[in-house]
Amino acid sequence: MTAGTASRGVRGERRAEMITGFALIAIPMVIYATMFFGAMIYAAYISLWRWGLRGAREFLGFENYEDILSDAIFWKAVTNTVHYVVLWVPLTMALGLFLAVIVNQKLRGQTFFRAAFYFPTLASSAAITVVWIFLLQPDGLFNGIREAIGLSPLFEALGFGPNHNWLGNSATALNSVIALNVWTTSGTVMLFYLTFLQTIGREIYEAAAIDGAGTWQAFRRITFPLLRPAHFFVATLLLIGGFKLFDQAIIAGGRGGEPNNSLTTIVLFIYRAAITDSEFGYAAAVGLVLFVLIFSLTLLQRRLFGQAPSW
Amino acid sequence: MTAEVPLVQPAAPTEVGPAGDRGRTIRRAIAYVFLVGYAILMLIPFAWQVITSFKTDQDALRLTIIPDPFTLQGWETGFLTLNPSIPQLFLNSTIVAVGVTISNLVLASMAGYAFARLRFPGREIFFLAILGTLMIPDQLRFVPVYLIERQLGLITREPQNYLGVVLVLAIEAQQLFLMRQYFLSIPRDLEEAAKIDGAGFFTTFLRVMLPLATPALAAVAILAFQGAWNGFFWPLLILQDQSHWTLPLGLFQFTQEFLTFWPALMSVTVAAILPILVIYIFFQRYFVASVAATGVKG
Numbered sequence: 332m333t334a335g336t337a338s339r340g341v342r343g344e345r346r347a348e349m350i351t352g353f354a355l356i357a358i359p360m361v362i363y364a365t366m367f368f369g370a371m372i373y374a375a376y377i378s379l380w381r382w383g384l385r386g387a388r389e390f391l392g393f394e395n396y397e398d399i400l401s402d403a404i405f406w407k408a409v410t411n412t413v414h415y416v417v418l419w420v421p422l423t424m425a426l427g428l429f430l431a432v433i434v435n436q437k438l439r440g441q442t443f444f445r446a447a448f449y450f451p452t453l454a455s456s457a458a459i460t461v462v463w464i465f466l467l468q469p470d471g472l473f474n475g476i477r478e479a480i481g482l483s484p485l486f487e488a489l490g491f492g493p494n495h496n497w498l499g500n501s502a503t504a505l506n507s508v509i510a511l512n513v514w515t516t517s518g519t520v521m522l523f524y525l526t527f528l529q530t531i532g533r534e535i536y537e538a539a540a541i542d543g544a545g546t547w548q549a550f551r552r553i554t555f556p557l558l559r560p561a562h563f564f565v566a567t568l569l570l571i572g573g574f575k576l577f578d579q580a581i582i583a584g585g586r587g588g589e590p591n592n593s594l595t596t597i598v599l600f601i602y603r604a605a606i607t608d609s610e611f612g613y614a615a616a617v618g619l620v621l622f623v624l625i626f627s628l629t630l631l632q633r634r635l636f637g638q639a640p641s642w
Numbered sequence: 643m644t645a646e647v648p649l650v651q652p653a654a655p656t657e658v659g660p661a662g663d664r665g666r667t668i669r670r671a672i673a674y675v676f677l678v679g680y681a682i683l684m685l686i687p688f689a690w691q692v693i694t695s696f697k698t699d700q701d702a703l704r705l706t707i708i709p710d711p712f713t714l715q716g717w718e719t720g721f722l723t724l725n726p727s728i729p730q731l732f733l734n735s736t737i738v739a740v741g742v743t744i745s746n747l748v749l750a751s752m753a754g755y756a757f758a759r760l761r762f763p764g765r766e767i768f769f770l771a772i773l774g775t776l777m778i779p780d781q782l783r784f785v786p787v788y789l790i791e792r793q794l795g796l797i798t799r800e801p802q803n804y805l806g807v808v809l810v811l812a813i814e815a816q817q818l819f820l821m822r823q824y825f826l827s828i829p830r831d832l833e834e835a836a837k838i839d840g841a842g843f844f845t846t847f848l849r850v851m852l853p854l855a856t857p858a859l860a861a862v863a864i865l866a867f868q869g870a871w872n873g874f875f876w877p878l879l880i881l882q883d884q885s886h887w888t889l890p891l892g893l894f895q896f897t898q899e900f901l902t903f904w905p906a907l908m909s910v911t912v913a914a915i916l917p918i919l920v921i922y923i924f925f926q927r928y929f930v931a932s933v934a935a936t937g938v939k940g
Contacts, residue, residue: 345761351843352762355752359813360768366810367775370786377786384792430680433673444677446926447684453922453929455872457890458914461897462691465904472690475705514684522930546669575781578874582894598781605785606879615785622782629777 371622374615382612395616405617407592408600411505415596416573418506422513424565427520428558432550434521435528445525449518456515460582463511467497498583501593508579508594516572520565527561528554567632571625577602597621688915695908702904716905720913724896724906726887728913734804734881735871735888735914741808742870743863749813750862751855754821755847759833775815780875788879799883806880811870817862824858825851861928868918868929889914 378396381389399405434445451459466472474494477483483493497507531554539549577598584594586607595603597617605614694702695716697709720728756762757769787810791797796806828851836846852859874890881887887895893910922929 348760348843349762351847352756352760352765354844355756355760355847356768359749359753359772359818362809362813363772363775365790366787367778367783368771370783370790371778373786373790374783377789433676436670436673438670438673438677440677444681445930446922447681449930450919450922451684453868453872454918455874455890455893455911455914457872457874457893458911459687461893461907461911462687464897465694465908466687466690470703472686472705479705546665571779575779577781581878582874582897585898601781601785602879605788611785611789618782618785622778625779625782626777 374618377612378616378619380612381610382615383609384611391612395613396620398613399617399620404592404595405597405600408588408595408597411588411593411595412574412576412597414505415509415576416570419509419512419516419573420566420569422509423516423520423569424562426513426517427565428524430517430521431524431528432554435525445521448521451515452518454515456578457582459515460511460579463507463579464498464583467507469494469496469499473497499590501591504584504590504593508576508583511579512576516569520569523565523568524558524561527558531557563635564632567628567635571628571632574621574625574628691908691911691915695905695912697905699903699905702908713905716903716909719903719906720909724892724910726885726892728910730885731887731889731892731910732913734886735890737804738807738873738877738888739867739870741804742811743866745808745812746814746817746862746866747859750817750821751852751859752847753813753818754823755825755851757818758822758825759847759851760843772815772818780810784875784879791880797880797882801886803881803883803886807870807873807876810876810880811866811873814866814869817866820862820865821855821858824855828854860925864921864925864928868921871918872914 379390379392381391381395430448434441434448438444468474477486478493486495487493491503495503497503535553535557536549539553544552575598576596580588580594580596580599581602584590584599586599586603588595588599588603598621601614601617601621604610604617693707693709696712696714698711698713698715701710717728726734757765788797791806791809794806796802796809798806832850832854833846836850841849872890873888874894877888877891878894881891884895889910893907893914896907896910
């Protein structure tokens, strides 16, 4: 074999490798280019227009963005979403951490409990929400159980009658959805914390025990501070997830976020603007505002943690 | 020879030393009481849903554990009266979930292999772009995606409507990462051997690498199926005709229309949850391993 044919052979192989490479990524790249990046550019473009499904289109400049500011229902949606995030994130973290610490002990049936606590995250959110609606009916199981175990006086004191309609009352609807999602998401958070907990060495606890530290003190002075990276990681992840709340809100409150827009979240607001009102330009504008918000949070998360830790 | 790399590391044992002192015993007892209590609390919604599906409409409002009378009325309504019926919803969910699963298996393994092993210009930039798609949540791109799919004629009452949902979920970045990561972990000698035998890059991928990647393919299949089966957001946007509704979408629509037929509604929720429960029982480790990749659902 001469040097010439050998190098042609290598070049031919390089070419074949290149062509195979492009061919193998072609379909995903086309999908990402249109359905993600193209889509966002398209959204930015139509956000400058009055853009319906049919009829005349009109260039508005930044009018859609200005309209957002004076839209009372938009602000209601923002308030609801922030209310949701402010309660849901810390409560989910607290329950998730609590479950993780307990499940992390060497106990019989540990694997079963972990699996059971994680399952609600995997089950259909629509199905779980419908079950939740059923449980929280005025004459539903929740009100029945609290009556049966004698908790009703407590609820009475808080102003909730024996047949309180949790999801049908604008004062309690959003908090009822928060309770649902704290329950379902805490399983995921538990798993995150568990992986972090398993990186903490036993020796440090033994040293603390020798120094006479009790369980609670060991948790407060050792576990909790050592979990700092986990706290940040989980918090930003939940924060981003919280701003995307939609499924449970629309299933429990319908397209109108009933009662009285108490379940209208930002994403539901965008959905309604687009699908119910056919105001695609306006919907795109609101979507971009939320995108900037979530994007900054994501950047913050990546800045703090790099890629998701590998476990 | 197979180069199987475990997807899941077994959990490290967390406790050392003998358990003896009273403090630990008490702590354990408290932990057990809590664990069992919480597990029961968690079981209640699921149990109640199953129980209610066997009650009559009137009995469903009573807080009794044993259905009185025990009846299949709810399931009958679900199977015969509801439009679409449970079998139809189940079929639609299956069509969408299987479509998404196959598409992710094919596309993620091909692209994952290319990114793991092949050299071509722009590889790093393309990969960064895919990483970038993770920054664009579904909830924010649905307006333009809806309009694009309308242009493509996928938002319709015809059967290609299913394709509209599959297209959006056709290749999820997490699945691509999972495959790439796995291909990277396979030793190179096997490919070299195939290459010396004169196999081309695609043949090497198909005949040598793909069979070695079975555990990763299983993970992709399970995760993609679960995600698509539970999917609510895209079906709600894209599926136009009642006859195309998936289980979650059907549940939403039924809930909006008739809130009082609880046994029938609960039978639909059981149909929506049961397949995932079965998959979870058999393939638990895949789900636990994927938590990092999939993040938190909204």
